[in-house]
């Protein structure tokens with residue numbers, strides 16, 4: 153069987169997907185023609201392939217869904233974030249000289265939760281109890297692996313609707329925050345707000361991360377350029393200090409009001425009071441650019457499920473919520489999404505569709521257009537390296553359709569082997585880079 157050319161081709165296909173664990177099966181053809189003469193230069197047809205199909209990567213970013221594809225995606229994210237910090241991938245290296253901050257914005261408190269650290273968790277003062285008869289303090293020294301961490305001291309006191317509605321509006325809070333930073337910068341510079349784009353441009357890349365208490369917080373790289381973007385110097389007033397002040401001022405002022413609901417009223421949502429803004433210095437004084445890019449990239453491969461805050465899959469029934477393997481706190485958040493999701497005045501938030509991410513919609517990584525390159529550009533770059541580029545002066549005629557996904561048991565084993573080999577190779581290259589100079 154190993155001599156069968158179809159078998160060899162099948163192995164080649166799995167190898168080409170980098171050992172993807174859930175490849176997508178496509179059927180169809182691509183014909184490349186000379187644009188002027190109409191002569192057929194190349195024709196690829198899955199009719200000649202094993203099973204008359206082509207396997208392509210699933211491209212899932214989450215490690216629990218597909219480890220090989222998530223590694224590839226993390227690599228792309230790293231390059232995308234790094235290019236905005238130090239240049240490369242068509243971004244000028246001068247971006248490194250621009251005012252750049254690494255900021256962290258948190259969610260506010262929705263109720264007391266158990267926490268780890270050097271100190272005792274919420275030391276008890278007196279014999280206070282909440283109205284549900286539970287102690288107001290804890291006083292324990294929690295082990296970092298303690299299941300209690302992030303769980304509320306009293307689930308009945310915890311404001312679950314506010315937590316879920318905050319998640320549902322986190323994207324809007326971020327948008328308003330960015331508008332606020334521009335506004336603060338404009339007023340500091342004595343520029344009319346509407347004229348800000350003529351003077352400077354604010355770029356960012358941000359990631360969302362679930363904390364122990366299952367609330368999202370946001371890490372972002374913020375950069376100030378001149379009006380034309382990465383190629384352009386910011387004006388004289390555009391300093392690191394000015395940007396830092398604008399970030400703090402905007403984060404403390406932004407408010408998003410939820411639509412009125414008879415069940416939960418109308419909430420005024422804000423960022424938490426903990427706001428961190430660290431300048432990134434080009435001279436290496438401050439957090440290392442590569443470390444920051446790697447830190448940001450790391451979160452992109454993690455879904456809500458990896459941090460215990462949610463599931464990999466959508467929850468479509470109340471029974472799904474009951475069956476999910478999550479903590480009581482997370483289940484309460486999911487149930488709240490389900491309950492509030494049934495209210496007509498909150499229908500636009502689609503809380504039931506997003507119960508698995510606790511109401512948080514949207515992407516883990518978001519970036520402004522001028523920040524750096526794109527995933528699409530990075531993929532096209534990779535395609536060029538392996539020779540899938542469309543040569544100039546040609547046209548392509550492609551017809552493809554989806555015919556399935558996944559592996560046969562044998563294919564699955566083989567793919568896992570490929571993935572392991574590639575991971576090993578990557579490690580060897582890393583080792584070589586780290587020790588190569590010294591070993592001889």
Ligand SMILES: [Zn+2]
Nearest residue numbers: 172210218221
């Ligand atoms: Zn995959």
Ligand SMILES: [Zn+2]
Nearest residue numbers: 266267273290
């Ligand atoms: Zn505690």
Ligand SMILES: [Zn+2]
Nearest residue numbers: 282284306309
């Ligand atoms: Zn209570």
